[in-house]
Amino acid sequence: MDSERHDAYQLVFQADVGRLKPFTVREDDDSVCPFCHRGMLPPILREDGDILLVPNKYPILQNTDPFVLIETAECESELSLYSEDHLVRVFQMAFTVWREMMADKRYRSVLFLKNHGPLSGGSLRHPHMQLIGLYDIDYHEGLRRDSFYGPVIHSAPGAELNISDRPRIGFTEFNAILTDEKGFRAFCLLIQQAVGFVLRRYHSGQIGSYNLFFYAMDGATYCKIMPRYATTPVFMGYAIPQVTDDLDAIVREMKVYCHY
Ligand SMILES: [Zn+2]
Numbered sequence: 001m002d003s004e005r006h007d008a009y010q011l012v013f014q015a016d017v018g019r020l021k022p023f024t025v026r027e028d029d030d031s032v033c034p035f036c037h038r039g040m041l042p043p044i045l046r047e048d049g050d051i052l053l054v055p056n057k058y059p060i061l062q063n064t065d066p067f068v069l070i071e072t073a074e075c076e077s078e079l080s081l082y083s084e085d086h087l088v089r090v091f092q093m094a095f096t097v098w099r100e101m102m103a104d105k106r107y108r109s110v111l112f113l114k115n116h117g118p119l120s121g122g123s124l125r126h127p128h129m130q131l132i133g134l135y136d137i138d139y140h141e142g143l144r145r146d147s148f149y150g151p152v153i154h155s156a157p158g159a160e161l162n163i164s165d166r167p168r169i170g171f172t173e174f175n176a177i178l179t180d181e182k183g184f185r186a187f188c189l190l191i192q193q194a195v196g197f198v199l200r201r202y203h204s205g206q207i208g209s210y211n212l213f214f215y216a217m218d219g220a221t222y223c224k225i226m227p228r229y230a231t232t233p234v235f236m237g238y239a240i241p242q243v244t245d246d247l248d249a250i251v252r253e254m255k256v257y258c259h260y
Contacts, residue, residue, distance in 0.1 A: 009137060012062035021058045024125045026118045035070045035126040051086075051093055056130070065107070065133035069094050075126045078116065080196035084189065091188045094129055095221075102216060107133035109140065116195075117209025119228040129212075140217060144168065148175045148215075148222050151247055153254045154190060158183020161190040161258065163247055169235050170242035172202070172250065174225040187223070193258040194225040201257055202227060202250075 022031030034040040046053035050073035056066035071090045101110040111132040115122025150165035158180030164173040174194040178187040209228035
């Protein structure tokens with residue numbers, strides 16, 4: 001029974017570790033922010049100014065190696081507010097670590113994601129990203145390639161931003177795609193602009209939560225930028241994705257907003 005359970009395509013949540021985690025993401029959370037206090041951090045593995053890589057102190061998933069990349073010393077900052085230089089340095093460290101982990105044969109695959117806001121599933125407000133080496137699971141098995149494509153909003157040499165016309169869940173999913181390293185800076189900026197659009201323009205700035213999910217596939221790198229709100233019951237119950245019928249209007253609006 002046990003071995004059957006562990007062969008399944010699922011991760012095991014360690015409830016006793018989960019109970020110890022601090023929370024600062026909601027207004028009424030009262031934990032002290034551990035990322036604001038270096039003395040509370042585990043040993044720092046990598047450092048570039050105030051950008052830090054540490055092991056995750058609360059490894060809530062069995063058979064994984066989780067790391068946290070603290071993006072800035074400023075607790076109230078947010079990725080869409082960074083200077084171009086700081087943005088690129090954050091992503092440079094994240095990509096270096098992610099690629100090193102992916103080259104490590106102990107992992108079947110490596111998750112690289114970011115949570116922001118109370119509906120993102122994250123627990124800490126302080127801007128950070130997560131890199132999680134998975135010993136047992138290859139995340140590619142759960143992916144549909146067509147969910148990463150749709151009308152193009154902006155393209156630059158080696159990088160593009162589009163909106164899914166066959167989203168993974170729905171309704172609105174933006175995808176930044178890096179096909180050549182020379183597009184790395186553009187790729188970072190497109191992600192930043194999509195996040196700014198989600199937080200300040202989309203739905204009149206009512207969306208306060210988003211996720212970034214990164215994927216390495218077929219020689220390219222994909223980043224899914226997902227505004228977060230209550231997931232549709234039709235997806236929760238039946239796994240049927242939904243697409244919005246005003247994609248073209250969103251593309252037109254974003255073309256104006258994405259101005260770099
Ligand atoms: Zn903080």
